[in-house]
């Protein structure tokens with residue numbers, strides 16, 4: 774199982790590395806717009822999002838739209854003290870600093886409990902059509918969203934959708950996956 778997951782990670786990391794920045798931008802915007810017209814998010818006031826690295830689906834259009842709606846946004850943050858990830862309020866583009874793996878996170882921290890999150894927007898290396906997700910292999914989102922009842926939406930390019938993925942007991946299940954080509958509900 775662990776070996777299969779690792780092989781898939783290498784394959785999908787490699788594929789994503791080869792994407793051109795124009796392609797990433799264009800398709801990310803399509804995905805963001807599709808997400809913003811997704812009925813399940815209407816009226817929701819509490820979102821978790823991520824700040825992308827390594828050609829992950831960009832979330833800028835989404836975050837800017839959510840900021841204009843004045844909804845609450847949280848992002849994963851790493852604490853050196855507790856050596857753990859937690860959720861922190863996203864307070865704007867000028868309150869960010871680099872955390873582990875050069876992922877941006879709030880500089881000034883306001884922690885938020887994961888139970889507050891109504892809609893969770895999640896990145897991944899690939900997803901199965903039934904909503905299983907493969908991450909970088911640290912289980913960060915599995916842990917961060919373990920206790921929530923949030924509606925979980927994976928963002929991916931269509932080539933990141935596979936028929937089957939190994940699933941372990943701790944793996945988060947997506948309620949929907951949005952790509953530039955389709956919406957997959959599980």
Ligand code: ADP
Pocket residue numbers: 778906907908909910911912913914915916919941943944
């Ligand atoms: P990813 O989700 O990033 O692809 P994995 O699902 O393979 O990574 O998980 C990586 C590690 O994190 C595993 O060793 C797993 O046991 C651990 N892990 C995942 N979720 C939890 C959890 N809720 N509690 C404790 N450990 C967890």
Ligand code: MG
Pocket residue numbers: 906907908912915943944945
């Ligand atoms: Mg996992």
